[in-house]
Amino acid sequence: MYKIIRIESTVGNLRVVENAIDEITAAIGISQDDYGKIMVSAMEAVNNAILHGTIPPRKNCRNRD
Numbered sequence: 001m002y003k004i005i006r007i008e009s010t011v012g013n014l015r016v017v018e019n020a021i022d023e024i025t026a027a028i029g030i031s032q033d034d035y036g037k038i039m040v041s042a043m044e045a046v047n048n049a050i051l052h053g054t055i056p057p058r059k060n061c062r063n064r065d
Contacts, residue, residue, distance in 0.1 A: 001028055009054040017046050 005020050007013035021042055025035045 009050050011047070011050055014043060014046060014050075018043065 001024055003020050003024055005016060007016050018039070021039055025038060030038065
């Protein structure tokens with residue numbers, strides 16, 4: 001089973017990923033021990049992608065044409 005999720009790169013959207021992990025792990029019967037490992041690693045990866053993989057928009061940039 002897999003699920004594709006597209007979220008905006010904001011920390012507030014971590015809940016969307018967490019809910020998807022809950023849904024998928026419940027559907028396939030993951031043990032509580034494995035669930036915890038999956039949740040921690042996935043949330044860490046998504047959080048790092050949001051915090052470090054996002055290029056902040058440039059403000060007050062002008063085109064010099």
